[in-house]
Structures are given as C-alpha cells and as structure tokens.
Amino acid sequence: MKRLALVCFLLCSGVSAWAVDLGSVAPNAPLKELAGTEPGKLSGIADYKGNLVYLDFWASWCGPCRQSLPIMNKIREQYAEYGFEVVAVNVDENLDDALGFLEQYPVSYPVLLDPEGKMPAMYDVQGMPTAYLIDRKGVIIYKHEGFKKSDEAKIEAMIKENL
Amino acid sequence: MSKHFLFKVLSISLLLVFVQGCTTVKAWEKGYLSKPEMAFAPDPMEQKIMDHTYFAKEASSSGSAVSGGGCGCN
Numbered sequence: 001m002k003r004l005a006l007v008c009f010l011l012c013s014g015v016s017a018w019a020v021d022l023g024s025v026a027p028n029a030p031l032k033e034l035a036g037t038e039p040g041k042l043s044g045i046a047d048y049k050g051n052l053v054y055l056d057f058w059a060s061w062c063g064p065c066r067q068s069l070p071i072m073n074k075i076r077e078q079y080a081e082y083g084f085e086v087v088a089v090n091v092d093e094n095l096d097d098a099l100g101f102l103e104q105y106p107v108s109y110p111v112l113l114d115p116e117g118k119m120p121a122m123y124d125v126q127g128m129p130t131a132y133l134i135d136r137k138g139v140i141i142y143k144h145e146g147f148k149k150s151d152e153a154k155i156e157a158m159i160k161e162n163l
Numbered sequence: 164m165s166k167h168f169l170f171k172v173l174s175i176s177l178l179l180v181f182v183q184g185c186t187t188v189k190a191w192e193k194g195y196l197s198k199p200e201m202a203f204a205p206d207p208m209e210q211k212i213m214d215h216t217y218f219a220k221e222a223s224s225s226g227s228a229v230s231g232g233g234c235g236c237n
Contacts, residue, residue: 061197091191
C-alpha cells in the first residue's frame, strides 16, 4: 500500500521541461519555410549543418525584433560567404502578422514558421526574442536573450570568433 | 492499510493531477496579450489624465505619478 501511495505521488508530480544548455546538441524540428530558398517546403536547422547558424526566435508582437531583424540581416550579409547563416523561427499564431512585419522589415535569410511553438518549447525559451548561436557541428555555443542596439557588437564578436 | 489512508492518498494524487492544469503563459505565446485591447491602460496618457482628475476630485494625496508637482492642484 505504501508503495502504491509512493507510485501515485510520483506519477502526479509531473516532469520537468526539456531544456537545452550551452554545449548541448541543438534540437531540431522540421518547420515550413515562409521565406528562403524554397518557401513552403519543410526545413530545419539540420539543413544548415556545416554552417555557423544563428537561430533567432522572433514574433511580430516582439518590440526588440524591430531592431534585431534588420541588424541580423546586415550581419548575415557581411558574413554569409564565410559559412554563416541566420535561421529565423517565427512564432506568430497568425501568419498575416508575420507577413506584415516582414513587409516592414524585410530580411534575406530563411524564415521558418512555428505557430504551435514546437521549437521554442524544445529550447525552453524564457523571453522574446531569444537567439542561439550553433556551431558547425550543431552544438549550441551561445545564447542571447532579448535585444538592444548595443548588443550588435557583442553578437558580431561571437560570430567572428566562431567562423 | 486503512480505507481512510487510501482515500487520503488518492485524493491528494487527484489534486496534484488537477493542479498541473494550472499553467503559465509561455514567452512565445504572448501574442494575444500584447494586443492593445488586452492592456489595462491602452492609452497611457489618457489614463494619466483620468487618474489625475480622480485624485483631484477625491481630495486625497496624489496616488499616481505626477512629476514636477508644486502646483497644489492634485
């Protein structure tokens, strides 16, 4: 009986969230591409293995994203030839919101759609925007929460260091 | 094991199961919350004016932020 009570208690305790740390392999989920090489096809960060990837979670309602997207676009254009790519994951539940935002702040890097929030849940994202720098072997080496203009230098330095 | 003890264990377990229904809004799910109609005060300036009028009429000491002050009108 005591064992039954213990089992009942443990079953009801719930499980902890799947979190990722620096040094762990970046989780991946196939998502529909909104913009990029082949809009509409399923893509993921696994497709960019071998590149230094900046995985950026953003949404149309995220204020700092109005600064981060154009800045990352500029950085990406600078370093793309060295094997750097930005993969943006949009978490808007309404596609029109994302499209409207991209009309105002267009980017030349792939944008994946994740309205159900599969990827941010895998990464246990705590704030928006959050970005992860993933090395060429698919390991997370840097995490950046939030965004302000002064972060540009820090992010660029991290990218240059790991190219 | 008495029936009473078993009943207690099962009720606590059931309670714990239901409590897991309480959840926080995840960071990426705040799209609807960020809409202006979801804010307590969608227009901060209008809210400030209303607060100021309220406290002036109530003849109580100022409860809302009135920077500068000194006019004695609050």
